[in-house]
Amino acid sequence: MGDVISLLDRRLYSFAQIDDLLGLNAGTAQRWIDGYSRQGKHYRPVVRRRSTGIPVATWGEFVECRFLAEFRYAGVPMLHMRPVFERLREELDTPYPFASSRLWLEPQGRELVARVQVDLGDELEESLSVVRTNDRMLPIDWSPPSIRFRESIEWSAESEKEKVIVLVWADGTDHKVEINPRRSFGEPVVNGIKTSVLAELVRAGDPIEMVAELYELDVEQVRAAVLYEERRAA
Numbered sequence: 001m002g003d004v005i006s007l008l009d010r011r012l013y014s015f016a017q018i019d020d021l022l023g024l025n026a027g028t029a030q031r032w033i034d035g036y037s038r039q040g041k042h043y044r045p046v047v048r049r050r051s052t053g054i055p056v057a058t059w060g061e062f063v064e065c066r067f068l069a070e071f072r073y074a075g076v077p078m079l080h081m082r083p084v085f086e087r088l089r090e091e092l093d094t095p096y097p098f099a100s101s102r103l104w105l106e107p108q109g110r111e112l113v114a115r116v117q118v119d120l121g122d123e124l125e126e127s128l129s130v131v132r133t134n135d136r137m138l139p140i141d142w143s144p145p146s147i148r149f150r151e152s153i154e155w156s157a158e159s160e161k162e163k164v165i166v167l168v169w170a171d172g173t174d175h176k177v178e179i180n181p182r183r184s185f186g187e188p189v190v191n192g193i194k195t196s197v198l199a200e201l202v203r204a205g206d207p208i209e210m211v212a213e214l215y216e217l218d219v220e221q222v223r224a225a226v227l228y229e230e231r232r233a234a
Contacts (some may be wrong), residue, residue, distance in 0.1 A: 007164050008060035008096050012186040015055060018062055021179070021188070022069050023232060027132035032068055032078065033061050046082045049095065059181040066152070067098040070145035084129065087116045101155060101163040114140045156180070174226035187198055188232075190225045191217055198222050199229035 013021070024204035030036065034052060035045035045051055047064045057065075064085075071081055088097035091112060103109040113129045131143045142150060155163040167179040169188075177195055179188050188195040193215050201211045202222065214220045 008058060008063075008099055010059050010181055011054075011056040012059055012181060013057045013062050015057060018057060018065055020232065021062075022066060022137050023234070024069060024072075027074075029057065029065055030055075032065055034058055044082065046078055046085055049086075049089065051087035058096075059186065062100045062186070063153075063167065064096055066167060067146075067149050070130075070149045075144045076145070083120050084116060087120065087149075088113065091116060098149075099164070099165050104150060104153070105155065105163070110140050110142060156182075169224075169228055175218065175220045177224055177228040188225075188228060190221045191215075193217065193225075195225035195228050198225040202226050 015030040015033065016026070017022070022029075027036075028029075031043070033045055033047045034054070035048075035050075037045055040049075042051070046063050046068065047061050068078065068081060072078070085097060088103070089095060090094060091097075092100050093104055094100050094102075097103060103112070110130045117128055117130065128141075128143050129146045130140045149152065152167055154166045154168055157163055164181070169177040175190070176202055177188050177190055179186060183189050184194055190198065198211055198215065198217075202208055208219055208222050208226070211217075212222045217221075
């Protein structure tokens with residue numbers, strides 16, 4: 001029998017799919033994951049240790065891009081994020097530091113990131129994943145981009161030894177849009193139904209109530225799917 005592939009290592013997405021799912025400009029995921037060349041100069045990737053030329057991203061790489069997207073929205077240059085990723089990959093001994101349960105679920109996660117940032121120097125101030133919260137420099141807390149990412153994740157037990165990260169968009173409700181590598185090949189779903197399917201029916205003129213009844217969903221679940229697809233398109 002072949003080796004069992006961890007869900008984090010499962011290849012699921014083209015780079016263009018990631019741009020679409022995360023609302024990134026075309027080509028962004030490829031630059032982050034596999035690097036790029038411009039005017040004869042090669043720029044190393046942020047997400048992968050090195051460029052591989054493999055055009056399909058793993059679940060872990062997709063999650064890392066979701067984390068990076070929060071810092072892109074906050075205006076942080078990606079060159080400031082690369083050394084943080086590199087050091088945390090070494091410290092946690094994983095290719096996916098920001099998809100690691102050790103980082104988010106264990107008490108020492110924030111302290112580890114804080115120590116790495118201090119070691120890397122003051123020039124990385126803009127990219128802080130954790131921040132000091134009072135004048136005595138203690139305690140430390142996650143920065144706003146990290147908090148937004150943390151609020152978009154849940155954990156599903158793949159086995160007794162491994163917790164798998166799942167992405168959610170809740171909009172302050174329980175009507176969650178979920179991106180789960182074990183459901184619908186990692187496409188966004190509401191209660192197992194693809195958001196794209198639900199939104200297309202509503203766009204075609206079917207009443208939300210009818211779509212909800214057809215798929216045995218709450219009306220608010222269908223609305224959440226439509227809202228997610230509208231934001232994705234925008």
